[in-house]
Amino acid sequence: MRAFITVIGKDTVGILAKVSAACAEENISISEVTQSVLQDMFVMIMLVDMDKSKKTISEMSQKLDETGKEMGMKIHIMHEDIFNSMHRI
Amino acid sequence: MINTHDIIETVNMIDNENLDVRTITMGISLLSCIDEDIDKACTKIYDKICRYANDLVKTGEDISSEYGIPIIHKRISVTPIGMVASACQTQKIVKFALALEKAAKTVGVNFIGGYSALVQKGFSDGDYALIESIPEALSMTDHVCSSVNIGSTKAGINMDAVKMMGRIVKKTAEMTADRDCIGAAKLVVFCNAPEDNPFMAGAMHGPGEPDCEINVGVSGPGVVRAALSKCGDCDLAAVAELIKKTAFKITRTGQLVAQEASRRLGVPFGIVDLSLAPTPAIGDSVAHILEEMGLEECGCFGTTAALALLNDAVKKGGVMASSQVGGLSGAFIPVTEDAGMISAARSGCLTLNKLEAMTAVCSVGLDMINIPGDTTAEVISAIIADEAAIGMVNSKTTAVRVIPAIGKKEGDELNFGGLLGEGPVMYVNQKSPAKFINRGGRIPAPLQSLKN
Numbered sequence: 001m002r003a004f005i006t007v008i009g010k011d012t013v014g015i016l017a018k019v020s021a022a023c024a025e026e027n028i029s030i031s032e033v034t035q036s037v038l039q040d041m042f043v044m045i046m047l048v049d050m051d052k053s054k055k056t057i058s059e060m061s062q063k064l065d066e067t068g069k070e071m072g073m074k075i076h077i078m079h080e081d082i083f084n085s086m087h088r089i
Numbered sequence: 090m091i092n093t094h095d096i097i098e099t100v101n102m103i104d105n106e107n108l109d110v111r112t113i114t115m116g117i118s119l120l121s122c123i124d125e126d127i128d129k130a131c132t133k134i135y136d137k138i139c140r141y142a143n144d145l146v147k148t149g150e151d152i153s154s155e156y157g158i159p160i161i162h163k164r165i166s167v168t169p170i171g172m173v174a175s176a177c178q179t180q181k182i183v184k185f186a187l188a189l190e191k192a193a194k195t196v197g198v199n200f201i202g203g204y205s206a207l208v209q210k211g212f213s214d215g216d217y218a219l220i221e222s223i224p225e226a227l228s229m230t231d232h233v234c235s236s237v238n239i240g241s242t243k244a245g246i247n248m249d250a251v252k253m254m255g256r257i258v259k260k261t262a263e264m265t266a267d268r269d270c271i272g273a274a275k276l277v278v279f280c281n282a283p284e285d286n287p288f289m290a291g292a293m294h295g296p297g298e299p300d301c302e303i304n305v306g307v308s309g310p311g312v313v314r315a316a317l318s319k320c321g322d323c324d325l326a327a328v329a330e331l332i333k334k335t336a337f338k339i340t341r342t343g344q345l346v347a348q349e350a351s352r353r354l355g356v357p358f359g360i361v362d363l364s365l366a367p368t369p370a371i372g373d374s375v376a377h378i379l380e381e382m383g384l385e386e387c388g389c390f391g392t393t394a395a396l397a398l399l400n401d402a403v404k405k406g407g408v409m410a411s412s413q414v415g416g417l418s419g420a421f422i423p424v425t426e427d428a429g430m431i432s433a434a435r436s437g438c439l440t441l442n443k444l445e446a447m448t449a450v451c452s453v454g455l456d457m458i459n460i461p462g463d464t465t466a467e468v469i470s471a472i473i474a475d476e477a478a479i480g481m482v483n484s485k486t487t488a489v490r491v492i493p494a495i496g497k498k499e500g501d502e503l504n505f506g507g508l509l510g511e512g513p514v515m516y517v518n519q520k521s522p523a524k525f526i527n528r529g530g531r532i533p534a535p536l537q538s539l540k541n
Contacts, residue, residue, distance in 0.1 A: 004091075006100050034093060045096055058154035076100050078157040085341040087095040 001050050002031070002080040003057060005064065009073030011042040019046065019075065022067045026060060028053045042073075047080070099338075103158060107311035107373040108339065110346045111366045112162040113149050114287035116294035116302045116359060117141050119168040119203075127177040131188035134173070138165060138192035138201075141301050141356075146197040148353050156349075158342055161308075161508075164200045165193065166292035171206030175215030182218045186226035186233050193232035200275075202292030204235040207282070209244040210531075220250070223257050227272035228264040234290035240280035240477040242484045245534040248474065252526050254278045255470030259493050262462070266495040269503045273492040274425075274457065278473050280480035280487045285360050286416045291453075291488060302359035303351045304416060307343035307407075308366045309335075311373045313399075317381040328382060329402045336363065336406030344411045362416030363407030364452065365399070367427035369510035375399075375420050376429025376439075387429050388439030396420060397450035417486055419452025425492075425505065425512035426457050435513050449479050454488035459503045459514045462495040469493065471522035474532075482535050 007019055016033070023030060023046075032047040055063070061077050068075035102108035122133035142165055149163040170185045186204055193201040204226055206216035223235050237254055240246035258273055265272035277291045284295020287304035294302075316335045317328065343361045351358035367375045376387035379395045400419045408414055422444065424430045433439035441458065448454040454476050460469075473489045480487030494503050494514045504511035 004096055006096060008097070008100075036093060043093060043097060045093055056155065057157065061157065074104075076104070076157070078100070078103075079155060081345060082156055082158065082342060083091050083096055083099055085345045086099055086338045087091050 003077050005046040005077045007044040007073050007075050026053045026055045102312045106315045108309045109159040109161050111308035112164050112287050112306045113350050114164045114166050114304045115142050115145050116166045118300045119173050123173050123176045127179050127184050131184050135188050135192045139195050142196040152349050164198050166294045167203035168294050169205035171216035171219040174219050175213045182222040183226045186230050189233050190230040200234050200289045201232050202234040202289050204233050205293045207238045208250045209238050209241040224260040224264045227261050227275050234275045236277045236291045238279040238282040240481050242481050243538045246477045246532040249529045251470050251474050255466040258469050259466045262493040262495050270492050271505050274509050277488050277490040280477035283416055287362050302357045304359040305343050305347035306362040306364050307339050309339040310365050310367050310375045314378045314381050332402035333406035336403045337410045340407035340410035360413045360415030361411040363418040365420040371428055374427045374429035376427050386438040387433040388443050393446045396447050400451050417452045422451050423457035425510040431512045441515050456490050458491045459494050460491050460517045461498050462493050464517050467523040467526045470526045
């Protein structure tokens with residue numbers, strides 16, 4: 001199962017490293033990453049593969065929430081299907 | 090990969106704009122539970138509901154946490170109990186309500202709908218007994234919702250039932266006067282009631298429905314308002330386009346949840362109700378969408394036109410997003426459940442007369458309106474008759490859910506708590522329609538019924 005991780009907030013050092021480390025700890029592999037500054041905010045989006053991870057999305061969501069709080073960023077993880085159904089016909 | 094802007098938009102909808110799936114409602118047919126002995130029938134009903142809906146709440150919660158979409162309610166609708174009750178040789182119909190209440194508590198749903206009767210053309214014995222038992226049933230239970238269909242475009246309006254319902258609504262409020270008359274908030278009187286409606290208080294599982302199915306109601310007034318707030322001074326065609334696109338996205342999440350729930354529960358998917366259902370939470374109001382379009386306050390002139398545009402655009406956007414559409418499908422205008430309507434009613438800008446006009450173009454009718462406690466049963470019946478006439482002639486669903494605020498007068502407040510909200514008691518014209526209502530009989534079906 002694939003999911004999107006979104007990271008939004010003010011730019012600081014090591015965002016990518018910390019989020020990737022959190023994924024690696026849970027055996028989640030990163031398929032794609034894009035990073036940009038959107039509406040004056042730092043935005044990073046990762047497409048990840050959770051097939052080999054033992055964590056569920058909601059457990060991973062809690063973990064990333066804590067990682068986000070440490071950096072003052074908002075991190076979400078959501079199932080790929082939500083985005084596909086909303087934005088693709 | 091999907092475009093960054095789209096991804097952020099979706100995250101924002103859920104995080105900041107109150108996008109949610111309002112309800113997963115499991116419709117369960119009780120036709121197989123009919124028995125002459127009411128106690129046996131009640132046992133069968135309890136067992137069947139518990140068997141079918143055992144995993145409903147857990148499945149809803151699982152889908153919610155897995156997809157990150159809040160699913161607010163898990164509910165059940167059942168075959169109108171009036172049909173089941175017709176076989177029983179007893180007047181103790183209220184036992185059915187207690188069986189439904191017990192089943193709702195066991196499976197953990199927050200409402201169960203279907204303590205209902207379909208009497209648009211006339212009463213069966215069971216229907217009559219059921220309607221008489223509504224005040225007692227709603228005062229003795231917390232989870233049971235009741236509805237009565239008193240008219241349709243095909244059948245006309247059963248004015249005997251209209252007369253009866255004025256009295257029943259008032260008695261229901263009186264019997265729950267110690268709890269802000271909440272009984273009346275769980276009772277709705279319909280014309281052209283849909284048989285697959287997932288929303289309370291009018292949810293029921295009509296006789297033409299399968300044994301069991303999953304219906305889903307979506308929501309998202311906050312998302313529509315947020316989209317409109319970014320569109321600047323565009324013209325109304327552009328406003329309609331924007332609402333359509335937003336409604337499409339909202340409905341797609343409902344469709345996804347409906348299919349997933351249907352698959353996991355092993356129950357056929359029925360319909361998605363393309364609805365904009367408000368809550369009293371700030372930022373989740375249909376009135377605020379109308380105000381975002383450019384009205385100073387909901388209820389001023391222009392409100393009906395704005396609501397007509399909104400209601401139509403929601404349907405047009407939603408209909409392509411779902412494979413099967415049904416229920417009420419449109420914008421809801423329940424006064425006490427909508428922060429913008431509550432404040433417009435308090436300020437006096439939103440009146441019952443304006444609301445009646447709005448019901449000609451919205452998805453339902455006069456919904457969650459507090460009226461003075463001394464309003465006579467005949468006036469309540471006449472409110473129901475007017476609303477039913479609008480529905481009958483326009484081939485649309487209309488409904489009345491008014492709450493007589495026993496012991497209170499215009500300007501006082503009722504507070505139901507939770508999603509039922511709170512609001513002021515509104516002005517009601519008290520001139521007597523008693524002679525008209527007491528004539529009884531039937532208003533014949535209009536010419537619109539002859540479509541063959």
